[in-house]
Amino acid sequence: xTKNRNLVNETIQQVENYxxxxxxxxxxxxxxxxxxxxxxxxxxxxxxxxVKILVYSNVLEVKQGSGTFVKNGSIGxxxxxxxxxxxxxxxxxxIVLAAMYRTDKDMLRLKEVLFQxxxxxxxxxxxxxxxxxxxxxxxxxxxxxxxxxIKWYNELLxxxxxxxxxxxLRMEDYQDNTSLxxxxxxxxxxxxxxxAQAMVQKNxxxxxxxxxx
Amino acid sequence: xTKNRNLVNETIQQVENYxxxxxxxxxxxxxxxxxxxxxxxxxxxxxxxxVKILVYSNVLEVKQGSGTFVKNGSIGxxxxxxxxxxxxxxxxxxIVLAAMYRTDKDMLRLKEVLFQxxxxxxxxxxxxxxxxxxxxxxxxxxxxxxxxxIKWYNELLxxxxxxxxxxxLRMEDYQDNTSLxxxxxxxxxxxxxxxAQAMVQKNxxxxxxxxxx
Numbered sequence: 195x196t197k198n199r200n201l202v203n204e205t206i207q208q209v210e211n212y213x214x215x216x217x218x219x220x221x222x223x224x225x226x227x228x229x230x231x232x233x234x235x236x237x238x239x240x241x242x243x244x245v246k247i248l249v250y251s252n253v254l255e256v257k258q259g260s261g262t263f264v265k266n267g268s269i270g271x272x273x274x275x276x277x278x279x280x281x282x283x284x285x286x287x288x289i290v291l292a293a294m295y296r297t298d299k300d301m302l303r304l305k306e307v308l309f310q311x312x313x314x315x316x317x318x319x320x321x322x323x324x325x326x327x328x329x330x331x332x333x334x335x336x337x338x339x340x341x342x343x344i345k346w347y348n349e350l351l352x353x354x355x356x357x358x359x360x361x362x363l364r365m366e367d368y369q370d371n372t373s374l375x376x377x378x379x380x381x382x383x384x385x386x387x388x389x390a391q392a393m394v395q396k397n398x399x400x401x402x403x404x405x406x407x
Numbered sequence: 408x409t410k411n412r413n414l415v416n417e418t419i420q421q422v423e424n425y426x427x428x429x430x431x432x433x434x435x436x437x438x439x440x441x442x443x444x445x446x447x448x449x450x451x452x453x454x455x456x457x458v459k460i461l462v463y464s465n466v467l468e469v470k471q472g473s474g475t476f477v478k479n480g481s482i483g484x485x486x487x488x489x490x491x492x493x494x495x496x497x498x499x500x501x502i503v504l505a506a507m508y509r510t511d512k513d514m515l516r517l518k519e520v521l522f523q524x525x526x527x528x529x530x531x532x533x534x535x536x537x538x539x540x541x542x543x544x545x546x547x548x549x550x551x552x553x554x555x556x557i558k559w560y561n562e563l564l565x566x567x568x569x570x571x572x573x574x575x576l577r578m579e580d581y582q583d584n585t586s587l588x589x590x591x592x593x594x595x596x597x598x599x600x601x602x603a604q605a606m607v608q609k610n611x612x613x614x615x616x617x618x619x620x
Contacts, residue, residue, distance in 0.1 A: 272554055279500070280555035287496040341485055342493035346559055 201236065202318050205244035206363060208234045210253070213264055224254070224262045246321035250359035277353050282398045284347050285331060286391050289378075292337035293387035300337050301383055307333055308379050312372050324358055330375065334382070334394075371397050414449065415531050418457035419576060421447045423466070426477055437467070437475045459534035463572035490566050495611045497560050498544060499604050502591075505550035506600035513550050514596055520546055521592050525585050537571050543588065547595070547607075584610050 212224075212233070224230065231241045245262060248254040255265040292300075307330045314323035328351060335347040374397050381390035425437075425446070437443065444454045458475060461467040468478040505513075520543045527536035541564060548560040587610050594603035 276553050276555060279504070279553055283496060283500040283556070287492070291492070340489050340492055342489060342559075342563070343496070346555075350555070 200318075201240055202243050202247070202320055205234055205236050205240050206247055208236075209244055209248060213253075218264050220264050220266050222264045223260075224264070226261070243318075243320060247324075247359055247362060250321065250324060250355060251363050252356055252360075253363070272353065274357060277350065277357060278398055280346075281350055281354055282395055284335060284343050284350070285394045285398065288335040288338035288340070288343050288347070289382065289390045289394050290387045291340060291343075292334050293382055293385050293390060295339050296337055296382060296385075300333075304330065304333050304337075304379060304382070308375060311375065315370065315372060320362055324355060324362065327358065327375075328355060334378075371400060374400075413531075414453055415456050415460070415533055418447055418449050418453050419460055421449075422457055422461060426466075431477050433477050433479055435477045437477070439474065456531075456533060460537075460572055460575060463534065463537060463568060464576050465569060465573075466576070485566065487570060490563065490570060491611055493559075494563055494567055495608055497548060497556050497563070498607045498611065501548040501551035501553070501556050501560070502595065502603045502607050503600045504553060504556075505547050506595055506598050506603060508552050509550055509595060509598075513546075517543065517546050517550075517592060517595070521588060524588065528583065528585060533575055537568060537575065540571065540588075541568060547591075584613060587613075 209224075209230070212218075212230075218224070225233070227238055227241060227245075231238045234241065245254060245256070249256055252265050255263045257263060307326060311323060311326035311330050314320075314326050331354075332347065332351070335343055338344070374393055378390055378393045378397070381387075381393060422437075422443070425431075425443075431437070438446070440451055440454060440458075444451045447454065458467060458469070462469055465478050468476045470476060520539060524536060524539035524543050527533075527539050544567075545560065545564070548556055551557070587606055591603055591606045591610070594600075594606060
């Protein structure tokens, strides 16, 4: 973990502690950015990054022009298990097809997205990291060339984003899957569909007890 | 193949020959039921059954009050390969979850649907057979208890129905998968998820060259 990443993580924790200690309820407003940055003793850009992750995670809500508010913090209308199973099903199928249809152009684009993902994580730029991580997986699904898989994966994306943000929030537990992502890329490059598939499943069920065949 | 089944099949073929020999185009009207039954020398219930299958298959269209017309006969907006891959993906995942969550009540209902499916096929009651066959697979997906799988499978159903109808139309090639369906049921009953999964995939890719891992 880089210093920057630790700093954003600590700030996220501080915001959550602040909400708890001040007994803020859903709908309650937080102090303005400048004030919060002073309370926590962090720079405004660090605070802004922490707030972004908390918004992705449904913990906070920013209403343009009126401020930042406490939100319910719950994942969509489905259970995490249902979501991860559906995600794993699509990605597992997509990567086999992606290995069949991959072109040099596809693989170059995937490499770029992967590089960006890893760089953003390293820099502790979490909100952009989350976007880049999802772009990596979305690119693999697109490479399957199956319109059903592409459509359904798009439907899942908001919930996947929420879940990933919540994982990032659980700092202690959050596993850095960078090497796993590099392995997925390499296996796909070499057309090793089964290996890539196993890694995709491992990536999704990291931190989760539930796994399916 | 029962006698009844052969008769409906032959009538389907006769209707298709009639369209070809009379050079009927999309939108052209067919003679009335009574007249067609006389031309082909079959009973009206046999003709009605043949027309039903041809409607399911997009070959004919019945406009209430004005008659039966030639339609384009093409499958939805997606390729058959895309459709079968998406179908196989959902059913393969669903049956593993169905094996985990199955209850006595589920299995009894599945047995009833299976019995009905087999009976209708044996009787050559094709249009109802198609409905019962789909109900069997839909019941397994429902048993997965995963809202994503259930929703997506429902989206696929019209195209699966069209494809199945077209398979039934290709009489010579049409494989009677009854014993395969009985095996799926038994494997599920005994909780043999992997075996059931393999049979599900075999059922979908029967007649198709393409198969995926």
